[in-house]
Amino acid sequence: SQTIHQWPATLVQPVGSPLSLECTVEGTSNPNLYWYRQAAGRGLQLLFYSVGIGQISSEVPQNLSASRPQDRQFILSSKKLLLSDSGFYLCAWRWGDHSPLHFGNGTRLTVT
Amino acid sequence: AQTVTQSQPEMSVQEAETVTLSCTYDTSESDYYLFWYKQPPSRQMILVIRQEAYKQQNATENRFSVNFQKAAKSFSLKISDSQLGDAAMYFCALQGAQKLVFGQGTRLTINP
Numbered sequence: 001s002q003t004i005h006q007w008p009a010t011l012v013q014p015v016g017s018p019l020s021l022e023c024t025v026e027g028t029s030n031p032n033l034y035w036y037r038q039a040a041g042r043g044l045q046l047l048f049y050s051v052g053i054g055q056i057s058s059e060v061p062q063n064l065s066a067s068r069p070q071d072r073q074f075i076l077s078s079k080k081l082l083l084s085d086s087g088f089y090l091c092a093w094r095w096g097d098h099s100p101l102h103f104g105n106g107t108r109l110t111v112t
Numbered sequence: 113a114q115t116v117t118q119s120q121p122e123m124s125v126q127e128a129e130t131v132t133l134s135c136t137y138d139t140s141e142s143d144y145y146l147f148w149y150k151q152p153p154s155r156q157m158i159l160v161i162r163q164e165a166y167k168q169q170n171a172t173e174n175r176f177s178v179n180f181q182k183a184a185k186s187f188s189l190k191i192s193d194s195q196l197g198d199a200a201m202y203f204c205a206l207q208g209a210q211k212l213v214f215g216q217g218t219r220l221t222i223n224p
Contacts, residue, residue, distance in 0.1 A: 001140070032210065036214075042216060043214045043216040047210070050209065057175060070203075088155060092157075097207075097209060097210060098145050098164075100147060100159045100162055101147075101157075101159075101205075101212055103157035105156060106156075
């Protein structure tokens with residue numbers, strides 16, 4: 001069966017520090033991968049998605065970036081965090097264009 | 113562009129009663145899917161039900177059913193025999209080519 005791992009679960013970082021969140025999927029190949037952010041009490045905002053290695057589509061211009069160095073690995077990064085980057089980050093995957101998304105457990109990021 | 117609108121930020125219902133959550137959407141694509149996701153306090157995203165746009169028959173999953181009105185671009189979720197475990201944020205989502213877009217969510221409270 002397929003599983004998705006996302007870490008860390010919680011992170012507190014000072015303004016201006018770098019960020020690296022990692023997500024890996026097991027049990028499938030060539031998944032579509034996604035990064036979403038959820039501000040407190042609000043909906044999910046799509047940040048990045050990838051349909052293959054090295055293929056990244058950005059939905060929101062900001063100081064975040066994403067990379068897919070391996071087929072089942074998706075990394076969300078920042079060189080310098082802003083206070084506005086605080087939120088709940090969710091990684092997700094699906095196989096094919098119309099199957100449901102399967103989510104990781106999320107990372108709660110607090111920028112102080 | 114794809115948009116999803118949930119006009120009810122909060123809803124409440126008595127245990128064992130029925131509640132309907134509203135969702136409207138907009139898309140220029142002819143091939144798309146619609147989903148309802150549930151997010152309990154643990155913040156894990158859980159798929160509740162899905163609807164293929166090309167199917168006229170409304171989807172049903174146990175106590176959960178949808179009213180899909182394609183011409184009106186409406187996709188409401190009905191929860192029958194509400195249970196305390198149904199308390200959560202509910203998100204409507206639209207899946208077009210590659211991307212899944214979410215509404216802002218409806219917080220559902222179950223009154224015992």
